[in-house]
Amino acid sequence: MMHTVIADDEALAREKLKVLLNGEPDIAIVGESTTGPDTIELVRETHPELLFLDIRMPGMDGFDIFEALSKDVESVLPKIIFTTAYDTYAIRAFEINAVDYLLKPFSAERLHAAVERVRHHQRGMGEASASAVKDDGGGAHFIQRIVFKSRGKILFLPVSDLRCIAAEENYVRLVTESESYLLRETMSRMELKLDPDQFLRVHRSFMVNIAFVKEIRTEKHGELVVFLDNGAKVPMSRSYKSRLNELLSH
Amino acid sequence: MLVGLLFALQQWIEMRMWYPRAQMSILVVCGAWMLQYFVWGVLCWSLWFWFGPQLRKLNWKYLVFRLLPLSILMSFCVEVALVTFFPQFPRSEKRIPYFERLNFEFTSEFLENLAVFWSVFLVFRMLGYYEDARQKERALSQLSVELAHAQMQALRMQINPHFLFNTMNGISSLMHSNVDAADQMLEQLSSMLRITLERGPAQLIALREEIEFIEMYLALQNRRFSGRIHQRISIEPQLHDALVPTMILQPLVENAFVHGFSKMTGEGTLEIQAMRRNRRLRIIVRNNGAGLHNTNEQGRVTSGTGLNNIRNRLQLLFDQEQSLTIRESAPNVVQVEVSFPLKYSDMPEKILFEYGSA
Numbered sequence: 001m002m003h004t005v006i007a008d009d010e011a012l013a014r015e016k017l018k019v020l021l022n023g024e025p026d027i028a029i030v031g032e033s034t035t036g037p038d039t040i041e042l043v044r045e046t047h048p049e050l051l052f053l054d055i056r057m058p059g060m061d062g063f064d065i066f067e068a069l070s071k072d073v074e075s076v077l078p079k080i081i082f083t084t085a086y087d088t089y090a091i092r093a094f095e096i097n098a099v100d101y102l103l104k105p106f107s108a109e110r111l112h113a114a115v116e117r118v119r120h121h122q123r124g125m126g127e128a129s130a131s132a133v134k135d136d137g138g139g140a141h142f143i144q145r146i147v148f149k150s151r152g153k154i155l156f157l158p159v160s161d162l163r164c165i166a167a168e169e170n171y172v173r174l175v176t177e178s179e180s181y182l183l184r185e186t187m188s189r190m191e192l193k194l195d196p197d198q199f200l201r202v203h204r205s206f207m208v209n210i211a212f213v214k215e216i217r218t219e220k221h222g223e224l225v226v227f228l229d230n231g232a233k234v235p236m237s238r239s240y241k242s243r244l245n246e247l248l249s250h
Numbered sequence: 251m252l253v254g255l256l257f258a259l260q261q262w263i264e265m266r267m268w269y270p271r272a273q274m275s276i277l278v279v280c281g282a283w284m285l286q287y288f289v290w291g292v293l294c295w296s297l298w299f300w301f302g303p304q305l306r307k308l309n310w311k312y313l314v315f316r317l318l319p320l321s322i323l324m325s326f327c328v329e330v331a332l333v334t335f336f337p338q339f340p341r342s343e344k345r346i347p348y349f350e351r352l353n354f355e356f357t358s359e360f361l362e363n364l365a366v367f368w369s370v371f372l373v374f375r376m377l378g379y380y381e382d383a384r385q386k387e388r389a390l391s392q393l394s395v396e397l398a399h400a401q402m403q404a405l406r407m408q409i410n411p412h413f414l415f416n417t418m419n420g421i422s423s424l425m426h427s428n429v430d431a432a433d434q435m436l437e438q439l440s441s442m443l444r445i446t447l448e449r450g451p452a453q454l455i456a457l458r459e460e461i462e463f464i465e466m467y468l469a470l471q472n473r474r475f476s477g478r479i480h481q482r483i484s485i486e487p488q489l490h491d492a493l494v495p496t497m498i499l500q501p502l503v504e505n506a507f508v509h510g511f512s513k514m515t516g517e518g519t520l521e522i523q524a525m526r527r528n529r530r531l532r533i534i535v536r537n538n539g540a541g542l543h544n545t546n547e548q549g550r551v552t553s554g555t556g557l558n559n560i561r562n563r564l565q566l567l568f569d570q571e572q573s574l575t576i577r578e579s580a581p582n583v584v585q586v587e588v589s590f591p592l593k594y595s596d597m598p599e600k601i602l603f604e605y606g607s608a
Binding site: 087090091094095097103104105106107108109110141142143144145146147148149150151152153167168169170171182183184193 | 440443445490491
């Protein structure tokens with residue numbers, strides 16, 4: 001069971017979270033609070049694993065609460081999902097490693113995705129500490145997630161969700177399972193930031209996530225094409241082929 | 251001073267030619283002329299400084315009763331100054347008493363002085379007229395810019411509420427039948443509202459942003475049409491930062507749904523293309539819905555608010571440089587094409603994003 005605290009000064013906002021979280025079988029709400037000091041006290045008492053935190057609350061804002069809680073040495077900080085009507089705090093929330101940032105009003109679907117992300121984090125805890133020992137130094141420089149605004153939403157996108165990345169002039173297009181987003185960035189900078197064991201340049205304008213590569217095929221005119229698990233095709237240059245083969249054989 | 255110097259040079263050269271034996275240093279000649287015009291300059295400048303506004307719009311009474319005596323007085327002052335500081339003039343062998351010299355200079359140069367005064371006055375008047383005209387012109391153009399701005403603002407405002415209320419009605423209806431769908435639609439609508447509010451009153455935005463908005467609108471419509479409309483958006487990558495009028499695509503896409511897809515039951519395809527043609531940006535919205543013929547019978551395509559709105563805004567923004575055409579490119583395929591000069595934003599707006607390694 002994931003013990004959860006809801007902090008929001010608006011009764012209807014808390015009610016919404018309670019109703020929607022009812023549908024998540026592994027979540028148990030252990031308390032609700034409406035002010036900053038109450039929230040801090042409640043978290044110290046109940047040691048929840050997950051905290052839904054409104055940013056603008058009477059007395060203290062969400063970041064003050066986070067700061068106060070992070071000073072408690074002996075207890076583990078809960079995972080935080082911010083819920084707010086303002087998108088201006090997204091970067092700050094991202095920097096303090098919040099799991100997600102829900103812009104009000106959010107749908108049940110969006111909330112579910114956020115909770116799913118918390119579960120993923122929980123599961124990854126053990127593995128993460130093991131792998132951190134393995135590649136301490138090298139791996140830490142590569143980005144693990146990206147925060148950006150797209151279509152009126154704030155996204156904390158883990159790079160492991162990316163299927164491929166395509167260059168489009170001054171932008172790169174990030175392609176996930178069902179969506180694609182434009183980011184003002186260059187392909188070469190992207191290539192430097194991403195772990196080369198995870199992402200591979202297959203073409204001047206394309207990179208693919210190796211985890212999603214299904215096969216490489218030669219089309220009828222002799223062009224190489226990388227097939228991804230969702231059926232997407234990505235063109236490939238011959239010069240990049242050997243590197244991919246080498247990686248796939250592992 | 252400069253004018254005085256020129257006159258002095260002229261007189262000096264004249265003298266050297268006609269009176270080769272005349273003894274007079276160039277410095278004295280220069281000094282005299284320069285003094286004369288310096289005094290004129292100072293007097294005219296102070297006159298302009300103190301009475302500039304009146305001078306610009308005076309009537310003939312003021313001219314006769316104030317300026318005429320003033321001009322005589324000023325000529326007199328100039329001569330007094332000249333006679334006082336340069337006793338060498340007029341050139342003569344013997345010394346002449348002060349008042350005689352003054353009398354001589356005044357009578358000989360009175361008309362000349364008056365001419366100087368009045369020509370300076372005329373120049374001032376002309377400058378005044380010129381400035382007035384310029385100011386009027388500026389005010390006029392400013393006014394027309396503001397008018398156009400207000401018109402565009404009004405036109406933009408026309409689109410948002412229309413769309414907003416339609417969508418809210420959709421949500422209101424869904425609430426009774428499908429709460430989850432209503433929930434998602436409300437989330438989508440808020441996202442669109444958030445984006446619209448953030449953009450503020452800008453008339454031109456990057457095509458990338460306009461397409462982002464259209465993608466959201468399409469996601470919303472997709473829910474209403476339960477996935478039977480397929481969409482193909484193809485934007486030439488170098489056009490992501492091209493400037494387009496805000497909310498130019500939404501009415502076109504909305505038309506495709508209202509006049510096209512809503513009148514058929516099967517699957518449909520909506521295509522949006524943006525391409526560069528020479529120095530122009532061409533945007534095409536194509537739908538294979540009901541075709542043009544069916545809608546024309548109801549007279550809605552030509553008189554629709556959406557299209558008129560776009561037409562008016564394009565006209566205000568690009569004058570003759572733009573075009574909007576609507577035709578059937580194939581049986582039952584309606585194609586709307588908008589084209590206008592291609593321009594890029596000088597400073598592409600910084601999009602919020604950051605990387606994290608944890």
